Amino acid sequence: MIHMDEALDKMFIKMRKAGRDLVRALTDSMQGEETFLESMVEYEKTTAEEDGNELSEEDLAKNMKSHKESNPFALNTAGALAQFTEAMKGD
DSSP: OOOHHHHHHHHHHHHHHHHHHHHHHHHHHHHHHHHHHHHHHHHHHHHHHHTTOOOOHHHHHHHHHHHHHHSHHHHHHHHHHHHHHHHHHOO
């Protein structure tokens, strides 16, 4: 049988790790997401030009919405937040 102190220690360690992972994901996101999204704007414009297509502001906005939702920074942050939320619930 696990003593209460041991269970609390394990829960605290799990919560602390999840908190650190969340902070790391948020920090990475703040440092890199803007650059990533700027590069995706350029990519969308260049690709459209190379393909001989016009890229309307509406199409660019739609494509960028997709990039924002699926970029690695957003996905890392969402995953870390989910782990943190789970850790806060306890066992």
